[in-house]
Amino acid sequence: MLIGELAQASGTTTKTLRYYEQAGLIPAPGRTAGGYRDYPPEALSRLDFIRRGQAAGLTLAQVRGVLDVRDRGLAPCEHVHDLLDAHLTALDRQIADLHALRDTVAGLRDSVDTIDPATCAPGTICRYI
Amino acid sequence: MLIGELAQASGTTTKTLRYYEQAGLIPAPGRTAGGYRDYPPEALSRLDFIRRGQAAGLTLAQVRGVLDVRDRGLAPCEHVHDLLDAHLTALDRQIADLHALRDTVAGLRDSVDTIDPATCAPGTICRYI
DNA sequence: CTGGTCCTTCCAGTGCAGTGGAAGGTCAAC
DNA sequence: GTTGACCTTCCACTGCACTGGAAGGACCAG
Structure with a gap:
C-alpha cells in the first residue's frame, strides 16, 4: 500500500502520515x-485507533503512550482506564472553568446594555471590561 | 516609570511588556x-485593561481591537458589546462540544470497567477506544 | 520520449502568548 | 573603580498538530 492510498483509505493526508512516522506514532x-x-494492511487499523483517540480529545502524545504499551506486547487496558479517568477529570474542570467564564462574560455583556456609557x-x- | 517597576506594578514581566509594545498593545x-x-502612569490602567480582557478569555488581538477603537478617540461600547456577544456564543458552543466529549469519554472509561478484556x-x- | 501523477527529502511556517538567552550599555552604591 | 542590579537589542525557542513548498526521483500512459 503506497502512502497516497493509505492516506485516502484512512481519510488523512500523505503529509500527516509522514509526520506521524517521524513522531513515532506509526512504524x-x-x-x-x-x-x-x-x-502493510494493519497500518490502517493503527490509523483508525489514532483517529478514535483524537476524537476522544487525547493528544498524539497520549495516543502514542497507549501504542507504546501495545507495541511492547502488553494489554493497555489499565493504562487506558487511567488515561481516560485523568482525561475525564481534566474535562470536568475545563467545563467548570468555561462555565464560570461564560457567566462572567454574560454579566459583562449585559452590563453594556444596562449601564449608561455617559x-x-x-x-x-472601557467601562465594561 | 521604568519597565521593571511597571512590570512589578502590573503583575507581569519586562519580557511581556516589550512583547506587548511590539505587538501594538501599548504605545x-x-x-x-x-x-x-x-x-507614563496611565500605562498601568492600560495594562489592567489588557489583563481584564484576558481574564474574560479574549485574545490579545481582540483586546487590541478595543484599544484601537479607543485610541482613535471613539467610545468602544458598541464594539465591546458585539465582541462579548460573539465571545459568549463561541463559549456556549465550546461548552456544548466539551460536554458531548465528556459524555463520550465517560462512556469509554466505563466500558473499560464493564467489558471483559479477554x-x-x-x-x-485497544478494545475500548 | 514526453507528460502527468505520484513519490522522496528537507526546510520553514502556521497561531497564540509569551519565554530564554546572549552580548552589551547604564546607573547607583560602596 | 568595580560590583551588581537593571536595562537594551536581537534571535530563537516553547507546545501542538500539522501544512506549504521547493527540488528532484519513480512510474505509467500514449
Missing part, C-alpha cells in the same frame, strides 16, 4: 524498489 | 537619557 514501513513507502470615567479604557 | 513610551523605557480481538490496538 517506518518497508520500501518498494523505487524507495516508496510500502505499508458614566464612563474619562481616564479609563 | 512605545519615551526614553530616559540612558535609553531606558520611561512609562474478548479483545487480537488484531486490534
Whole structure:
C-alpha cells in the first residue's frame, strides 16, 4: 500500500502520515524498489485507533503512550482506564472553568446594555471590561 | 516609570511588556537619557485593561481591537458589546462540544470497567477506544 | 520520449502568548 | 573603580498538530 492510498483509505493526508512516522506514532514501513513507502494492511487499523483517540480529545502524545504499551506486547487496558479517568477529570474542570467564564462574560455583556456609557470615567479604557 | 517597576506594578514581566509594545498593545513610551523605557502612569490602567480582557478569555488581538477603537478617540461600547456577544456564543458552543466529549469519554472509561478484556480481538490496538 | 501523477527529502511556517538567552550599555552604591 | 542590579537589542525557542513548498526521483500512459 503506497502512502497516497493509505492516506485516502484512512481519510488523512500523505503529509500527516509522514509526520506521524517521524513522531513515532506509526512504524517506518518497508520500501518498494523505487524507495516508496510500502505499508502493510494493519497500518490502517493503527490509523483508525489514532483517529478514535483524537476524537476522544487525547493528544498524539497520549495516543502514542497507549501504542507504546501495545507495541511492547502488553494489554493497555489499565493504562487506558487511567488515561481516560485523568482525561475525564481534566474535562470536568475545563467545563467548570468555561462555565464560570461564560457567566462572567454574560454579566459583562449585559452590563453594556444596562449601564449608561455617559458614566464612563474619562481616564479609563472601557467601562465594561 | 521604568519597565521593571511597571512590570512589578502590573503583575507581569519586562519580557511581556516589550512583547506587548511590539505587538501594538501599548504605545512605545519615551526614553530616559540612558535609553531606558520611561512609562507614563496611565500605562498601568492600560495594562489592567489588557489583563481584564484576558481574564474574560479574549485574545490579545481582540483586546487590541478595543484599544484601537479607543485610541482613535471613539467610545468602544458598541464594539465591546458585539465582541462579548460573539465571545459568549463561541463559549456556549465550546461548552456544548466539551460536554458531548465528556459524555463520550465517560462512556469509554466505563466500558473499560464493564467489558471483559479477554474478548479483545487480537488484531486490534485497544478494545475500548 | 514526453507528460502527468505520484513519490522522496528537507526546510520553514502556521497561531497564540509569551519565554530564554546572549552580548552589551547604564546607573547607583560602596 | 568595580560590583551588581537593571536595562537594551536581537534571535530563537516553547507546545501542538500539522501544512506549504521547493527540488528532484519513480512510474505509467500514449
